[in-house]
Amino acid sequence: MKSYLDFEKPIAELDARIEELRKTADGSDLDIETEIAKLSDKSQAMLASSYSKLTPWQKTQVARHPLRPHFVDYVKLAFTDFVPLGGDRLYGEDSAIQGGFARLGDRRVMLIGHEKGNDTATRIKHNFGMAKPEGYRKAIRLMEMASRFGLPVVTLVDTAGAFPGIEAEERGQAEAIARSTEACLALGVPMVAAIVGEGGSGGAIAIAAANKVLMLEHSVYSVISPEGASSILWRTPEKAADAATAMKVTAQDLHELNVIDGIVAEPLGGAHRDPEATAAALARAIGRELDALRPLSSAALVRQREDRFLAIGSL
Template sequence: MKSYLDFEKPIAELDTRVAELRATQDGSSDIDIEAEIAKLAAKSEAMLASTYGKLTPWQKTQVARHPLRPHFVDYVEMAFTDFVPLGGDRLYGEDCAILGGFARLNGQRVMLIGHEKGNDTASRVKHNFGMAKPEGYRKAIRLMEMASKFGLPVVTLVDTAGAFPGIEAEERGQAEAIARSTEACLALGVPMVAAIVGEGGSGGAVAIAAANKVLMLEHSVYSVISPEGASSILWRTPEKAADAATAMKVTAQDLLELKVIDGIVEEPLGGAHRNPAKTAKALATAIEKELAKLAKLGAEALVRQREERFLAIGSL
């Protein structure tokens, strides 16, 4: 089932027409309308390519939030094997907004950690829409330390609007947990690669993205605050979100130029949600290449490279 965004309405109309014609063709073998179907399908694909070739930052934000966009559990199924989930922070409880465990990437053992938003109402509630609480970040710390102990590279998949802002999270030390998780990333003596696969929102994203190499999917976004949040602060209304998204330079293309990230993973035409399997394969290949480069560095060199990488951001 396809789900179209607001700016995709012309494409949706063409696809609907194609579907109607195919239904007509199936119902009457005497009528040959294949040529018209092919013409409309080609026009739809051309319009899709044109539209996605000039997306605004706000439109990219909408694509990054698409309800059918693949999430952590999808990448586990399509890009990794032998996943062994590990739960709990050994302090308070389990947080389903951040999942993690042992996995293999093309045969290589890794510690895989990431946000999970869910893909329907029930799973979204279960995973708290990918907004982690302190126990989620403390679980991530536990898994990163375990990876370091066993000499396993760490791979993180980031997709969150931000850390959970509820009072119970603050009571359990949300800010401290995020800071400790960021610190744990920076101190790792093993290679670490992070990939922003949807939204990379605020400290909730940075907490598991302070890696040696940071990749972004082509239509993902990464920012200190959501465009709506920035708009509410600057203009006292969320209606300026599109302007805020442009001003904050939230796109992968802008962030690569600013050297906040290290690479962009191309998505299939029309976004990752239109071909999750192809997206997963491209992401796995990109992560594998980065891990191969980092494998040549020792523990001290990895820590130093990570430190230098983040200190250099914003320097003239």
Template sequence: MKSYLDFEKPIAELDTRVAELRATAEDSGDLDIESEIAKLAAKSEAMLAATYARLTPWQKTQVARHPLRPHFTDYVNLVFTDFVPLGGDRVYGEDAAILGGFARLNGQRVMLIGHEKGNDTASRIKHNFGMAKPEGYRKAIRLMEMASKFGVPVVTLVDTAGAFPGVEAEERGQAEAIARSTEACLGLKVPMVAVIVGEGGSGGAVAIAAANKVLMLEHSIYSVISPEGASSILWRTPEKAADAATAMKVTAQDLLELKVIDGIVAEPLGGAHRDAARTAAALGAAIERELKALAKVKPDALLRQREDRFLAIGSL
């Protein structure tokens, strides 16, 4: 079942018309309207291509947040095999907003860690909409240290609006946990590849994305704060979110130009939610390519490369 965003309404109207004509053709076997259906379907496809060729940063933000967009568990099932989930931070408890464990990518063992938002009301509440608490980041630290101990590369899939801002998270040391997780990424002596697959929001994203190579899906976003948050601070209203998204350069294309990320993984026409399998195949190939290149780099060089790439961000 398709779900359309506000800017896709003209496409939705055409698709609805195509569906109605197909239903009519099935009910009236002697009615030949296939040529009309083909014309409307082609028009819908062309409109979709034209729309996605000129998406604004705010529209890309909406695509990145699409309710049907694939999440961590989808990619686990479509890209990886032999996933062994590992839970708990050995300090406080389990946080379902960040999942992780050993897995295989085309036979190569990796430590896979990522945010999970959930795909329906019950699972979104269970996973806290992908907004991790300190125990989530401490679990990520534990898994990264385990990977480093056994010489296993780390792969992270980032998809969060930001770390959980609740009082209980602050009481349990949210800022310290995020800082320690970022430090753990930077200190790894094994290759690390991070991919922003949806939203990459604030320190909640950087905490598991300070990698040797950082990639983004074509219609994902990555920023220090959400567009709504920036709008509320700068203009005292969330209604300027579209302007904030443009000013902050949140898109993959902007961030590649600014050298904040290292590459963009193409999505199917209309976004990852329209063809999760094709998106997953492209994602898996991109991660595998980066891991093969990093496998040739010595541990000390991996540390220096990671440090150099982040210190260079913003320098003239």
């Protein structure tokens, strides 16, 4: 089932017309088939035109699309032999962050990422991808395990931010995020992070302080949501579009600023329109980065990571 964003309404209307014509066609009316072909070409042209000039706020909407592939989808489409591992060995299991052993092609990796869920039940189960302290402590445990076994770490980031509830604060949310970020920076094995949807605040950086950081073409990465920034700066969430532009949240802006290392192209119309092609492109990009990092020693990997983040923002 297709789901259209607000700025895609003209495309939605055209596609609805195409579906109506298909229902009336009996396979013998050449005029209808010709009209369908013309309208389909027009729809694709409109889609290409629209996605070639998306604003930062529109990209934010695409990054949040309800049908956009999540961690569980990439596990099925890009990785094999996934063995899930749970629990932080301290408090409990947090389903917002998933992880375990996996294979990317012929490479054994430790795979960690946020899972938002794809319907009401799974979104509640995974807390909409907003992790609590036990989620970040689980990530730390898995990263340390990867280091012991000499396995590279791959993370897939997709969260609006860490869970802001009082119970998370009571259990040490800020400390858990800081410790997880520290664990990333101290890893003696290669680490590649990919922002596949939203990369929100400390909830994202906690598993994204990697040797190489990639972003899908229409994903976003920021210190606060556009709505949050708008509420702080203008005392209203109505200026979210202006905030998104000012914060430079897009992959293109962040690549130009050297905050990220590469952009992975998405299929026309976004990852949700072709998850298989998106997963294949992401797997290839991550594989290339892992292969490039493989010759580096543990000390060199830590130093490269440190230099990378200290250089952000320098003139």
